[in-house]
Amino acid sequence: MRKIISLILLGIVCVGIIFALxxxxxxxxxxxxxxxxxxxxxxxxxxxxxVTSVVLNYRGFDTLGEVTILFIAALGLGxxxxxxxxxxxxxxxxxxxxxxxxxxxxxxxxxxxxxxxxIHGHLTPGGGFQGGAIIASGFLLSYLGCPRKWISKERFNxxxxxxxxxxxxxxxxxLTIGGYFLSNFLPKGIANTLxxxxxxxxxYCAVGFKVGAELAGIIYNxxx
Amino acid sequence: MKFKSFLYLFxxxxxxxxxxxxxxxxxxxTVGILVSFILALSLTENYIDLGxxxxxxxxxxxFIFYIVILFKEIIMANLDVAYRILHPKMPIKPGIxxxxxGLKSDIAKMVLANSITLTPGTFTLDILGDxxxxxxxxxxxxxxxxxxxxxxxxFEKYLRVIFx
Numbered sequence: 339m340r341k342i343i344s345l346i347l348l349g350i351v352c353v354g355i356i357f358a359l360x361x362x363x364x365x366x367x368x369x370x371x372x373x374x375x376x377x378x379x380x381x382x383x384x385x386x387x388x389v390t391s392v393v394l395n396y397r398g399f400d401t402l403g404e405v406t407i408l409f410i411a412a413l414g415l416g417x418x419x420x421x422x423x424x425x426x427x428x429x430x431x432x433x434x435x436x437x438x439x440x441x442x443x444x445x446x447x448x449x450x451x452x453x454x455x456x457i458h459g460h461l462t463p464g465g466g467f468q469g470g471a472i473i474a475s476g477f478l479l480s481y482l483g484c485p486r487k488w489i490s491k492e493r494f495n496x497x498x499x500x501x502x503x504x505x506x507x508x509x510x511x512x513l514t515i516g517g518y519f520l521s522n523f524l525p526k527g528i529a530n531t532l533x534x535x536x537x538x539x540x541x542y543c544a545v546g547f548k549v550g551a552e553l554a555g556i557i558y559n560x561x562x
Numbered sequence: 563m564k565f566k567s568f569l570y571l572f573x574x575x576x577x578x579x580x581x582x583x584x585x586x587x588x589x590x591x592t593v594g595i596l597v598s599f600i601l602a603l604s605l606t607e608n609y610i611d612l613g614x615x616x617x618x619x620x621x622x623x624x625f626i627f628y629i630v631i632l633f634k635e636i637i638m639a640n641l642d643v644a645y646r647i648l649h650p651k652m653p654i655k656p657g658i659x660x661x662x663x664g665l666k667s668d669i670a671k672m673v674l675a676n677s678i679t680l681t682p683g684t685f686t687l688d689i690l691g692d693x694x695x696x697x698x699x700x701x702x703x704x705x706x707x708x709x710x711x712x713x714x715x716x717f718e719k720y721l722r723v724i725f726x
Contacts (some may be wrong), residue, residue, distance in 0.1 A: 357699040380654060434688045434689060435668060435672065435689040436676065436686065438668075439671070442609070442612060443609075443612060443669065444609055445605065446571055446575065446605045446608060446609075447575070449601055450575050450579065450601055451582070452599065453597050454597075457593060457597070460564070480703050528590075531587070531589055532587070532589040532590050532593060533589050
């Protein structure tokens with residue numbers, strides 16, 4: 339009996355999805371906004387990567403909100419875990435030599451790769467969020483491999499606040515010069531070079547530092 | 563010593579930056595040098611006691627040669643393990659053996675351990691001083707000296723030159 343009911347329910351869901359998908363014309367560009375981004379994106383923002391031009395220029399304010407959500411999530415986790423803090427026993431068991439050496443060797447290289455990803459956010463696929471995640475993964479490796487050299491939580495907090503501050507200040511400067519929040523007041527430069535697209539690279543660096551510090555702080559909280 | 567490891571890390575980071583960007587454009591170079599400089603300055607102490615070797619043409623040649631040898635060993639070991647798995651009787655004899663290494667620096671030991679792990683059939687569990695704990699799918703020799711000869715020697719003779 340239960341099987342029959344679940345089959346019927348499944349059938350209803352299937353029919354619903356099929357009808358919903360059937361009415362969407364595939365391969366036709368229907369939305370005017372999308373067309374506008376594709377044909378005028380490079381001209382208006384100077385960023386070759388159209389996704390970046392949408393994320394940080396057309397919808398820059400939205401991105402500020404996303405970063406804030408991440409910040410609140412990290413904060414909430416910190417609050418939840420704060421009460422259960424136990425005194426860690428002295429003398430952590432050291433990791434094996436392979437992991438310890440590998441982590442010391444690779445840590446700077448991972449940070450460089452993360453920096454590369456967020457500095458080139460307006461030219462290549464990637465950006466602040468992805469680069470920040472890579473940097474945080476480097477910190478995770480360092481926490482697992484070399485527990486003695488932990489970086490203190492305060493530095494993460496300072497970096498994170500600075501990242502958020504730079505983002506908001508750039509937005510406010512844009513408000514005074516360009517007339518609206520996050521307007522692109524710097525010269526757009528030649529497309530496809532590193533110093534192009536106005537304030538987008540600066541914003542992405544800020545986002546990269548902020549996301550990296552936030553995620554690394556979450557990892558720190560979880561391990562502690 | 564500190565300056566040497568700083569320089570080592572700095573050059574390594576710049577080389578990686580150049581590979582990632584694959585261009586000599588002035589703006590890319592400026593930012594790359596800046597980022598590498600900051601990272602190298604703040605993370606030098608990670609590299610101080612790694613025991614990285616001084617570079618020379620001979621060592622680089624041997625390193626390239628070593629990579630070729632490693633690939634050959636990986637392919638051979640792959641075929642061997644595949645044979646053992648597909649054989650109806652499955653002629654395996656798993657066990658843990660200890661081998662000895664003459665390598666001194668941490669990074670050399672790490673490269674040796676990772677090379678042994680990368681070749682299928684052998685797996686480095688841990689490094690204890692000069693001894694490597696190895697899980698072997700088909701134990702041919704339980705004696706330390708013989709096991710060292712079979713597993714470690716083919717890599718170690720190159721690593722001794724590279725990290726010596």
